[in-house]
Amino acid sequence: MRVVFAGTPEFAAVALDALLAAGFTVPLVLTQPDRPAGRGMKLQASAVKQRAVAAGIPVAQPQxxxxxxxxxxxxxxxxxxxLAADADVMVVAAYGLILPQWVLELPRRGCLNIHASLLPRWRGAAPIxxxxxxxDAETGITIMQMDAGLDTGDMLLVDREAIRADDTTAVLHDRLAAMGGRLIVEALRAGSLTRTVQPAEGVNYAHKIEKAESVIDWTQPAAVIERRLRAFDPFPGGVATLAGxxxxxxxxxxxxxxxxxxxVIAPGPVVACGEGALxxxxxxxxxxxxxxxxxxLQARPIAVGERFETA
Structure with a gap:
């Protein structure tokens, strides 16, 4: 089977690794153009491009x-x-570009997406x-037959993963990335899979994470703030001001x-919230x-009575 792969970040790179380890022929990889990154803002290849180059796979980076x-x-x-790649199927994972109809129809078996949610719970850019x-108590991976909608295609395979009380996005990402790699290999090896239409109920849109969301609103309940801190690790974290x-x-x-x-109501520091404390x-x-x-606290002691303000 000839599998064209489209993806960009580490989540997708793990799936590409799994396909190559399983012995699938990958004649072409699509990924986002190199972007400035780091303190020097030098152009940096995506995780997927780095894996593809190391494996000797041709890479295309259309804008x-x-x-x-x-x-x-x-x-x-x-x-x-x-067209030259002559793909049986395209596997897509966090690619970053919307696929127009001509792409969806080009591979003989269409395009399969590795989506990090139990669809239709979280469609969109930031499901984890x-x-x-x-x-949420659980999440998972859905292998989906792509259509022209945003994560609206028929479901082919689903696996579930509990969300632990101390999970951050970084930690849960790694478990789901490994699950996605395993599940896409299973899907391709299965040949024919039953297609299940997504339910019309329970649809939510996982908006892209914005830096502005890092600002901590201390009037919110402590449980809400704690979850947001874990959700925004490693980006963008939580931001407040203390004495300016x-x-x-x-x-x-x-x-x-x-x-x-x-x-700050107790050493630790323990900070009061709209409901409860952290x-x-x-x-x-x-x-x-x-x-x-x-x-x-060794470098910057925080006294009881000081106050964290919204940045």
Whole structure:
């Protein structure tokens, strides 16, 4: 079977690794163009491109795939490259571009998507983050036959994964990435799979995570803030100010106590919220590194009565 692969971040790279380890022929990889990254803002290849280059697989990086769009010339070149790849199926995982109809119809078996949610619970760009933020008890991977809609295609395979009380997006991401790799190999080896139409009820949209969401609103319940901190780790974290200094809060645990939202009510530091309180367990000063609360407090003691403000 000839499998064209389209993906960009590490989540997708894990699936590409699984396909190659399973012995599938991958004649072509599509991934996003190199982007500036790091302090030097140097162009950096995606995780998928790095894996493909290491494996000697040709890589295409069109800026767009619409034949009548802004990047029509890129799309036309990509079409010729895809036709030459002669794919039986395209596997898509966190690619970052919407596939137009001509792409969906090009491979003989169409396009299969590895989606990190129990569809239709979380469609869209950030299903792992939003599942943790919402307090979901479980999530999983859905292998979906892609159609023209946004994560609306028929479901082929589903596997479930419990969301643990201490899961961050980074930790849960790695478990789901491994599950996605295993499940797509299973789907391709199965040949024919039963297609299940997604339920019309229970649809939610997992909006892309924005940096502005890092601002901590201390008037919210402690349980809500704690989930958001785990959902926004490793990006964008939680941000507050303390005596005018910007402080990042990475981890916290539920604690007893009450007071004015943002007020430090006990050593730890324990901070009052709109409902309940949080013991902050991992923090970061501007220009510094993430540190356990004990190490942070050695450099910057926090007294009872001080107040964390919304940044």
């Amino acid at each position: 767009g795939l619409k034949l009548d769009g802004k990047y029509a010339s890129d799309a036309a070149a990509a079409r010729e490259t895809l 983050h939003r599942a943790i933020e919402a307090g 200094e910007v402080v990042k809060v990475w981890r916290a645990e539920l604690a007893e106590g009450s007071g004015a939202p943002g007020e 013991r902050l367990t991992e923090l970061q000063r501007a220009g510094g590194k993430r540190a356990p609360a004990a190490a942070f």
